[in-house]
Structure formats: structure tokens, C-alpha cells
Amino acid sequence: SSCWKTETETSDTMFVSKISAMVKDIPIPGGKLYQGYGESRSISWFVDQLNDEAQLHGLQPKPSWMYVTRAFAPSARGSLITNVRLRCTSNEWMKDYLMMLNHAIAYLLETYKRSNDTAYHESRLNDIKQKKDEGIFDYLDRLQNEAAQAESCKLSVTPEQVGRYYRRGLLSGYAD
Known part of the structure; x- marks a missing residue:
């Protein structure tokens, strides 16, 4: 469909903007976005570092998802989001963030395994x-x-x- 799918509730919007502000200050491993196929860093190492930062900052699944997606260069980020959406059921996508993170890790480790x-x-x-x-x-x-x-x-x-x-x-x- 070609319509905008964001549901807006004032309290939810406030919550998301607070999460975004918090997540923005969490460092990206190695200080730079993961580039995808052209990346020299190990994807296993990168994912472990993301997980460590998320735990260190006490992130729940939704802010963790926002942090993970922020850690990738635009083309790799687009592929990540698209592939997670394809792997999710309608009850998971943008509802079950822990499952989305598990799908994301599986996709990343599979897609960029050459970096390992x-x-x-x-x-x-x-x-x-x-x-x-x-x-x-x-x-x-x-x-x-x-x-x-x-x-x-x-x-x-x-x-x-x-x-x-x-x-x-x-x-x-x-x-x-």
C-alpha cells in the first residue's frame, strides 16, 4: 500500500523522541558506522560491541533496535531493515522488538559472514x-x-x- 503507516499518539511520540535523544549519545563501535560488504571489521565483533553498549546503557528492546539500526551506513541500514521486516510476522514487526533484534542479528551474521x-x-x-x-x-x-x-x-x-x-x-x- 502507498499510505503512511506510522501511528501517532502524543505520549508515544514523546517517548520515541526521548529514546532517540538517548540512543544518539551512545557510541558506535570503533567510532564509525558499519559499511556493509566493504567493511573490514568483523560483523561478530561489531554485533557483540553493540550488544555490550546496549547492556551497559540498560537499553530495553525498542531502544536497542533504534541503536542497532543507527550503527549502520545508509545502504547497509536499508538492507537490514528490509530483511528484518521480511523475516517478521505481522505480530512481530514494530511490535516485538526482541524478536526483531534476533532477526537482525541472524541477518547480519549471515549476510556479512565473510568479515569473520x-x-x-x-x-x-x-x-x-x-x-x-x-x-x-x-x-x-x-x-x-x-x-x-x-x-x-x-x-x-x-x-x-x-x-x-x-x-x-x-x-x-x-x-x-
Whole structure:
């Protein structure tokens, strides 16, 4: 049908705008929207980070849904919403937000599973190097973030391995 489907009740509208304002201030994992197929971050790691933030902020299912959909770049967000709507029954869509979140996670993990390739993350860990203008702690943060993504893809990364990657990737002035 071609008619607008939003139901408006003043109290509901106030509630939604309060949720929107609250959700807007919750950080997106890694500080940037998930790009979809062109993304280098693991989708498992990204979804886990979203879940952690939602729990940390005590979000109920409806605000969690709003937060999750806000975390994706426009094309990936559009596909996510469309696919969740297709997976939902009429009793679930925009009514059962927990079920919508479960459908969203299933869709995301299935659609972007290539981002969870262990060989890819092992290669990224192996190739990570300190950038010229990067401090040693920023470099360590970036390396540990990559190690966490690899672990979310079932790749075992020990602290000793992280130490080896770290030393190997240091700029020559620090490596001595």
C-alpha cells in the first residue's frame, strides 16, 4: 500500500523522541558506522560491541533496535531493515522488538559472514604496523582491537602473540 503507516499518539511520540535523544549519545563501535560488504571489521565483533553498549546503557528492546539500526551506513541500514521486516510476522514487526533484534542479528551474521574469515584477520594482525604519526599506545590500542576482532571470529590470539605482533610492527625508532 502507498499510505503512511506510522501511528501517532502524543505520549508515544514523546517517548520515541526521548529514546532517540538517548540512543544518539551512545557510541558506535570503533567510532564509525558499519559499511556493509566493504567493511573490514568483523560483523561478530561489531554485533557483540553493540550488544555490550546496549547492556551497559540498560537499553530495553525498542531502544536497542533504534541503536542497532543507527550503527549502520545508509545502504547497509536499508538492507537490514528490509530483511528484518521480511523475516517478521505481522505480530512481530514494530511490535516485538526482541524478536526483531534476533532477526537482525541472524541477518547480519549471515549476510556479512565473510568479515569473520579467520585467515583474513590473521593476515591483518600479521600486517599491522605502527603509522608514522601514531603514538605507541594508539598503535597498541589498534592492535588489541584487531586481536579482539580475530578472537570474535574464533581465532585464538595469546597475549604473547599480541606482544610479538606489537614489537614487529613498531617503527624503527621504538623497536630498539
